[in-house]
Amino acid sequence: MKVKTVTQKWQAKIFKLGFKMTVRVHNVEISNPRKILFPGSVIRKIDIIKYYEFIAQYILPHLQGRPITMHRFPEGINESNFWQKSAPNYFPDYIERVEVDEDEGTKLYALINNPESLIYIANTASIPLHTWQSRTPKLTLPDQIIWDLDPSDDDFDKVRLGAKLMKAILEELGLHPFLKTTGSKGLHLQVSIKPQYDYDVIKQFSKNVAEFASKEIPQLFTTEIRKNKRGNRIFVDFLRNQYGHTAVSLYSVRPIEGAPVAAPIYWEEIDTLNAQSFNIKNIKQRISAEGDIWKDFYKKPQSITRAIKKLETLYKPILVLKKAS
Template identity: 45%
Template sequence: MGEERKIGKHSFEVSNLDKLFFPKEGYTKGDLVDYYERIADTMLPYIKDRPLTMIRFPNGIEDKQFYQKDAPDYFPKWIKTRTIEKQEGGTTNYVLCNDKASLVYLANQACITPHIWLSRKDRLNFPDRMIIDLDPSKDDFGEVKTAAKKIRKLLGEELGLPLYLMTTGSRGLHIVVPMKRTRDFDEVRKFAQKAARLLEQEYPDTMTTAARKNKREDRLFLDVGRNAFGQTGVAPYSVRPIEGAPVATPLDWDELDRSSLSAQSYNIKNIFKRLGSKEDPWKDMSASAVSLTSAIKELNNIFKEN
């Protein structure tokens, strides 16, 4: 049985709220819906106006999942969408999750983890985020934290870029650069790839740009592949489909010094205690957006010197 939920100007039915989604902890679909309603004010600034891919688990995390880009015909008209042409022909009608009601509605559709574009609806080919995904080859988060500090030294101190940090809620970290929308995806990706190659040259024993897992050995993979048109990253404060319901959580850089920190430190229960005791570390991210011009020039100079 369902119940009517009124959020802002919109009312809709939420259903099967007692269905187990995270069996080990006993978290239900209702817990997921309530989480997204409660986190919405913090989360919405990071997802508004960004095309969104839904990862849906109708029967919880131990059953089948599916990715959905197209907004179904039955979605209410008040949920915003953006139609985007596919390279192979045809179109995709992406959801834009621009208000609390939309976020809760998606949770009721068993969308555990929204993934978002790195660009916004009005200038789709000009990203305002660059992501380096630190993907460890082994279960050693200490290695991920050490790598993040080294990357901060290159990109932050030497290239002068503002860097923001987030646990993925899974195994690694995302390092995010907020950018002015002056360069297209191709230019941003080339810069990210070049920066990753430099890091690989500096730290060949611990970091790699090898996309194939059998080439990585035990090294941490510097994944810059998300910096492309149509690619997505996990949204800040998204729940991951893992036991414990961990949450992708923005961090302050000094939190890397905490020995207890892991990629899954925060979850749908303890994240609110965190946000009640400290400000959202990404709150002013957009105000820090930069052009890549000087960083590109500095990176080219470093390669010349080498």
């Protein structure tokens, strides 16, 4: 269903006269559609929702079955915000839930499995969408690995170089990484894998890769958790790959002025693009011209068994395989 809109001129008149204008997207009633969420770039809630309506067919394959953590900005990106894991009781039935065991007990997480759920969650002013690296019904077995290259300064050329070197390392291990901008500061290298190993194995493997990169190229990479010890090096963040942790989804909007999005890019483009090259406006032209360049991401998941064994020959820490039965 298309958004029912009126021109800005008549919208303003309706508002001044005190009438309530009902806007529905995918049969979801939108509250406060004219609410300005990005004051510097004058981007309204309805603009974000219309973006998610457009991108639904491309983002849903990356969301479906994955527990999400909501990061909500009800008064806009410059005001108070909060994180929310549990799905409230008032969420409609078309938003599926999944029970997740955590240290403090069992929680019900929301799943975004259909366009209506996507629009409803966006209507809560959950601007970015953060997901697990696994999906139902195999929540304990990740089906993707992410290395987040987080720069310590504004030198994006350094991040570009870091991504190329990380790609070379992963390819040496027999893995084919895809590349995406984060919409914030850095780049993500992401690998689609067969859901064979639990989070303990995946976290340790991703950590070993990051530490190997830092050991081989210490002037560029670090795995130092404390920011004040990183200097001007790139933090190779492997921590997204542990149980209960999340990473920003492909095509997610970031709560930064201009509404940049986490976008897929070709490796050949890395020297001409930066972390915020794409936003809710120009990503539409990008998709019209290039299509969904990650459409095959999940079609050929890779086994990491050989990669683990090969890394052991290059790097001393030993990872004991615990393949799922």
